[in-house]
Amino acid sequence: MIPYGKQDITQDDIDAVVDVLHSDFLTQGPKVPAFEQAIAEYTGAKHALAVNSATSALHIACLALGLGEGDRLWTTPITFVASANCGRYCGAEVDFVDIDPTTYNLCPKQLEVKLKHAEATGTLPKVVVAVHLCGQSCDMQAIGQLADEYGFKVIEDASHAIGGKYQNKPIGCGQYSDVTVFSFHPVKIVTTAEGGVAVTNDDALATSMALYRSHGVTRDPLLMEGDSHGNWYYQQVALGYNYRMTELQAALGLSQMQRVDQFVSARHRLAARYNEKLQDLPLVLPYQSNGTYSGLHLYVVRLQLAKLSKTHKQVFDALRQQGIGVNMHYIPVHTQPYYQQLGFGPGDYPHAEQYYQDAISLPMFHAMTDEQQDTVIDVLAAILTE
Numbered sequence: 001m002i003p004y005g006k007q008d009i010t011q012d013d014i015d016a017v018v019d020v021l022h023s024d025f026l027t028q029g030p031k032v033p034a035f036e037q038a039i040a041e042y043t044g045a046k047h048a049l050a051v052n053s054a055t056s057a058l059h060i061a062c063l064a065l066g067l068g069e070g071d072r073l074w075t076t077p078i079t080f081v082a083s084a085n086c087g088r089y090c091g092a093e094v095d096f097v098d099i100d101p102t103t104y105n106l107c108p109k110q111l112e113v114k115l116k117h118a119e120a121t122g123t124l125p126k127v128v129v130a131v132h133l134c135g136q137s138c139d140m141q142a143i144g145q146l147a148d149e150y151g152f153k154v155i156e157d158a159s160h161a162i163g164g165k166y167q168n169k170p171i172g173c174g175q176y177s178d179v180t181v182f183s184f185h186p187v188k189i190v191t192t193a194e195g196g197v198a199v200t201n202d203d204a205l206a207t208s209m210a211l212y213r214s215h216g217v218t219r220d221p222l223l224m225e226g227d228s229h230g231n232w233y234y235q236q237v238a239l240g241y242n243y244r245m246t247e248l249q250a251a252l253g254l255s256q257m258q259r260v261d262q263f264v265s266a267r268h269r270l271a272a273r274y275n276e277k278l279q280d281l282p283l284v285l286p287y288q289s290n291g292t293y294s295g296l297h298l299y300v301v302r303l304q305l306a307k308l309s310k311t312h313k314q315v316f317d318a319l320r321q322q323g324i325g326v327n328m329h330y331i332p333v334h335t336q337p338y339y340q341q342l343g344f345g346p347g348d349y350p351h352a353e354q355y356y357q358d359a360i361s362l363p364m365f366h367a368m369t370d371e372q373q374d375t376v377i378d379v380l381a382a383i384l385t386e
Ligand SMILES: *Cc1c(COP(=O)(O)O)cnc(C)c1O
Pocket: 052, 053, 054, 055, 056, 079, 080, 082, 083, 131, 157, 159, 160, 182, 183, 184, 185, 194, 195, 196
């Protein structure tokens, strides 16, 4: 099976992890701050907080932004469930804004319409999670303007997008948002096995996220109430979690980050080959928005079903049967049973649901060979033209 995504691990990566195993610290040592520094420098953000997953990063970002019961978080239905669940962890209500049918990202025009309505009914969101699907940035300038106008906070879920750019600046620089999170799950662009990071330019948010990441406990006298009892002293000043990243993960991430640009440019080369070789098939190929350079975590095509004699499921199954590890990103979150229990259902977000009827993620990963890619192309072409 040619997988849809796969990590790329070199001997240097392995050596970096083994060095940590021989060192004094398996957790809470020097590698995590070094990794955070590397992410901050790469993205241009002032602070980076490494955690054990992007899901944890989304959670501490929501907590630091003050999201709680009685508040609302809005996101896109075409994302992994974690982009919405972080609102539920905080006791907030979750709602969705349909996608732009061209970019598949949260649509700023529909966001504006929904905000106008919410303003009239006193139901404005506190947080909007903008997901850079496949690695291509949302229209952050438009979302940032709406944030200023309607007073909500913005989290960029850039789980797909490390190494990507928006308006010639690295995704994560935070020009139009409060916090950006990245995922380092092995299928993503850079991996730490499991892991994530939250970046921000805001000192107070960084301090707060650091507390939530580690039990709400601090050793900083400035954050304590009253006087220190002595050198052993720490205080718990909030209810936090254990979301820390280990030294092993950080060492792997640090080693991987040296190749991030290489990872993304390899994906661009593969995407350009797909674009060229698939152009005459009954497919809609990925759209490139102005002013974006995608991280290209995913290469999603849409079947032009009206021109085909097969269904979406038949094409998908035929690809899998012939060893092509295609995938589906994503099942619209509002149609998941958990969200249907909260009152959502089919028909709520037509563009997202239409996308789900015909989208397929083709295999794309750093070490994919041209032969492997040609196999994907040949098998797909045969299935579509049979
Ligand atoms: C992978 C992913 C997440 C969750 O990342 P983890 O590191 O596995 O917690 C969140 N949002 C999106 C869009 C993702 O693709």
